[in-house]
Amino acid sequence: MPDLSFELAVAVAIAEAAGKLLLGAFGHPAPERRKGRHDVVSALDHLSERLIMDRLAGAFPADLRLGEETGRSKRPRGGGSGRTWIVDPLDGTINYAAGLPIWCVSIALAIGPTVVLGVIRDAVHDATFAAILGKGAWRDSDNSPLAVRRLRHGADAVIAADPGDESDPLAQARIQALRPHVRAIRVPGSIAWSLTALATGRLDGVLQVRGLQAVDVAAAGLIAREAGARVTAADGGPWIDIADPATGRGIAAGRPSVHRLLVG
Numbered sequence: 001m002p003d004l005s006f007e008l009a010v011a012v013a014i015a016e017a018a019g020k021l022l023l024g025a026f027g028h029p030a031p032e033r034r035k036g037r038h039d040v041v042s043a044l045d046h047l048s049e050r051l052i053m054d055r056l057a058g059a060f061p062a063d064l065r066l067g068e069e070t071g072r073s074k075r076p077r078g079g080g081s082g083r084t085w086i087v088d089p090l091d092g093t094i095n096y097a098a099g100l101p102i103w104c105v106s107i108a109l110a111i112g113p114t115v116v117l118g119v120i121r122d123a124v125h126d127a128t129f130a131a132i133l134g135k136g137a138w139r140d141s142d143n144s145p146l147a148v149r150r151l152r153h154g155a156d157a158v159i160a161a162d163p164g165d166e167s168d169p170l171a172q173a174r175i176q177a178l179r180p181h182v183r184a185i186r187v188p189g190s191i192a193w194s195l196t197a198l199a200t201g202r203l204d205g206v207l208q209v210r211g212l213q214a215v216d217v218a219a220a221g222l223i224a225r226e227a228g229a230r231v232t233a234a235d236g237g238p239w240i241d242i243a244d245p246a247t248g249r250g251i252a253a254g255r256p257s258v259h260r261l262l263v264g
Contacts, residue, residue, distance in 0.1 A: 004132055010055075010056075011107045011130075014051075014107060017051060019104075019123030020123065021047060021051060022103075022105065022123055023124065025044055026099070042093055042097055045069055049069050049070060053065055053087065060083070060085070062081040063084065066087065067215065068089065068216075072084075072245075084110045085108070086106075086215055088105070088106040088219075091105070091106050095188075095190060104190060106192045106220060108219035110242050114133065115219075117130075117133070118218065118220065118221070134226075136226050136227075137223045139200075146199045146201075147201065147227050148229045148254070149201035149255075151258070154182070154261060155182065156204075157254070157258050158182070158203055159182050159258070160187065160188050161178060161205075161207045162191075164210040168210065171210060174209055182204075182205075191220070195231075196220050198254065199223045204255070205252075205262050207252050208251050210250045213245055214241070214242060221253070224253050231253040232251070234252050234263065235263065
């Protein structure tokens, strides 16, 4: 694993700058358009992504960039570095637009097919979380390590669960089948925020059955893994595919005992 301390410092600074931009406009109506029946994109998504992409391009001109709104950048001359920055400039846009304080900025770095660095900025709560593959996960302000919560009984688990498609009866049934086996199910509305809450011990499991792309989970999925969670696709397969980043898939994450419940 190469030394990624410089990349980490740059990613943290950029995520915090984007978070400051978003927080400054939070609570004020912004133009938005529908991306789907249950999804929207706002002017702030685009402003945040432009800030992030411009700064990443300036710092790492040989790297590819993959953004939720702008897609994949053109391959640099000379073939590039084999590295890809994966960006969700505002995860939880519906929450943001509604004034709900559950949203975040997500920046990850992949080398080849492997996510090696992740940063999440929760600007509302002035918190930045980070992870490097094999080096653990931590809260950036004081380098305090993150760890998933230990449970004495699986029935005490509080999980975030979302079908990902409200019109899919099978996905809905899968969520309902969990209810007798856990203490509570919540739908925070930001998968990256939920995975970070898992890593910090505020949730015990995260399940979204379908509808996720690489930008949604790259950074926070790594943070959850490095904090001790098992992270897979909702069907138990690989949790991310950099080569096919736009295909909607699900995710299941939690301590092994909880994860078994989520994929079962």
